[in-house]
Amino acid sequence: MRHTLEELLAGWITHQRWFAGKGRAIAELAIEAGTPLPLRGPAESLHSDVAGSSRTTDDTVRPPASDDVSVRHLVITVRQESQTDRYQLLVGFRPRLPQRLRHVAIGETEDGFAYDAVHDAEVTGILLSSIADGADLGGLRFRHMPGAEIDTSPRSLVLGGEQSNTSLVFGDAYICKMFRKLVPGVNPELEVVSALAERGSPNIARPYGWIEADVAGENTTLAFAQEFLPTASDGWALALTSVRDLYGSPQGTAAADVGGDFASESHRLGMATAHLHQQLATAFPTGTVEPPDIKRMAEGFRRRLEAAIEEVPELAGHAEAAHEAFDRLADVDRPITVQRVHGDYHLGQVMRTFSEWIVLDFEGEPGQPLSERRALDTPVRDVAGMLRSFDYAARHLLSDHPDAKSLEPRAAEWAGRNRAAFIEGYSAGGGHIRGDDAVLLRALELSKAAYEVIYEARNRPTWLPIPLAAFTLDDR
Numbered sequence: 001m002r003h004t005l006e007e008l009l010a011g012w013i014t015h016q017r018w019f020a021g022k023g024r025a026i027a028e029l030a031i032e033a034g035t036p037l038p039l040r041g042p043a044e045s046l047h048s049d050v051a052g053s054s055r056t057t058d059d060t061v062r063p064p065a066s067d068d069v070s071v072r073h074l075v076i077t078v079r080q081e082s083q084t085d086r087y088q089l090l091v092g093f094r095p096r097l098p099q100r101l102r103h104v105a106i107g108e109t110e111d112g113f114a115y116d117a118v119h120d121a122e123v124t125g126i127l128l129s130s131i132a133d134g135a136d137l138g139g140l141r142f143r144h145m146p147g148a149e150i151d152t153s154p155r156s157l158v159l160g161g162e163q164s165n166t167s168l169v170f171g172d173a174y175i176c177k178m179f180r181k182l183v184p185g186v187n188p189e190l191e192v193v194s195a196l197a198e199r200g201s202p203n204i205a206r207p208y209g210w211i212e213a214d215v216a217g218e219n220t221t222l223a224f225a226q227e228f229l230p231t232a233s234d235g236w237a238l239a240l241t242s243v244r245d246l247y248g249s250p251q252g253t254a255a256a257d258v259g260g261d262f263a264s265e266s267h268r269l270g271m272a273t274a275h276l277h278q279q280l281a282t283a284f285p286t287g288t289v290e291p292p293d294i295k296r297m298a299e300g301f302r303r304r305l306e307a308a309i310e311e312v313p314e315l316a317g318h319a320e321a322a323h324e325a326f327d328r329l330a331d332v333d334r335p336i337t338v339q340r341v342h343g344d345y346h347l348g349q350v351m352r353t354f355s356e357w358i359v360l361d362f363e364g365e366p367g368q369p370l371s372e373r374r375a376l377d378t379p380v381r382d383v384a385g386m387l388r389s390f391d392y393a394a395r396h397l398l399s400d401h402p403d404a405k406s407l408e409p410r411a412a413e414w415a416g417r418n419r420a421a422f423i424e425g426y427s428a429g430g431g432h433i434r435g436d437d438a439v440l441l442r443a444l445e446l447s448k449a450a451y452e453v454i455y456e457a458r459n460r461p462t463w464l465p466i467p468l469a470a471f472t473l474d475d476r
Ligand SMILES: Nc1ncnc2c1ncn2[C@@H]1O[C@H](COP(=O)(O)OP(=O)(O)O)[C@@H](O)[C@H]1O
Pocket: 159, 162, 163, 164, 165, 166, 167, 175, 177, 205, 226, 227, 228, 229, 230, 232, 234, 348, 349, 360, 361
């Protein structure tokens, strides 16, 4: 007996890295919206070119997909216990799957073999050409930035690696991120990067366009296309190279004397972060949080800690330091300045080009409600996020290292040196961590560590000791 597409998807989705509901049974999976995407013929036939669209390859006709391929854009709902989430899929159908697509098979349906079509460069070109055209396909609206020049000829590859979403890289020109878990509303990444691009920010990748649709009655961002930075290296990889260099150098060599010392980059990153915060403060409104609301903020941190302890009881034994930090925050009696911030700032969200640190992924913490991710917040939250990341970089290589015990002081030295350089760079760039900000910084770091405890327990249990260690480190 053949399974329905919904049944097949329910079996397949739990194995996808981006599926947020792992570990809980699926009670129901339903298709909320299905849009067939026309693959026949070049994109010219889809929608007449609109004024302002500037496709650079008008005479380039993308080789049409084979006759027997069809593709549907799906918005599905997944009900687990009392929670229902939405996800976005691109499902292809073929009478038989070529070898190159077998690893992304979903299963056999009455329309042929279904597969995850984001991996099929024969069909993904429709996304880029529709963005260039400003097309409307069913309920899907493809849009581009005013004046954007989009070359529709490159083929796509799915970016590898551990991602919360799926990014398609077209040649070495564009990266189009398809948000997998859909939250109704405009994605903060589109909102923030567009605003910063309008103001000429050098610290973002240039935005090209996006895809949107009405989901639950709200205009919702489905995908965002930006300039791909083919020669840039991500901050996490660069930092790990430096840590490896230190661990591989003779015992007694100071972090400062190792060839791969990262401190000058951490300093530059601190400066770039301060500049980014200044750009965000100009592009969006700012405000203040008064002492009674600071108390509420501290309460929120406590609740988050308790939720983390409930999920990871091991954390209870480490919680005292966090309670102390939250008590001190509750006593702050001067207002805190707030503005739009990054919200989930870490070394994996920054890339070093020849000339600049570029900041990516302004979505905030995945899993938090959109209203919270768009809310004004203290820029110190981003500083705290990056400081946590230096601890992660220093410690993660220790987990299965045979000399972990003896390397522990070197991990602490590397983290301390780079954390200090980042803060110095932040001040040199005009950012401020002074007075009560130190109390706020400590509370935010430990609140972030509580979030990370949950994140690691769910996604990478062997990494759990890294955020747990944050609670036993000295108040620095
Ligand atoms: N514009 C870009 N140019 C080059 N690589 C990029 C670009 N944007 C993202 N990446 C790569 O993709 C990774 C994941 O991107 P990110 O936006 O953080 O996705 P997610 O939201 O799925 O975590 C980054 O760490 C980086 O390596």
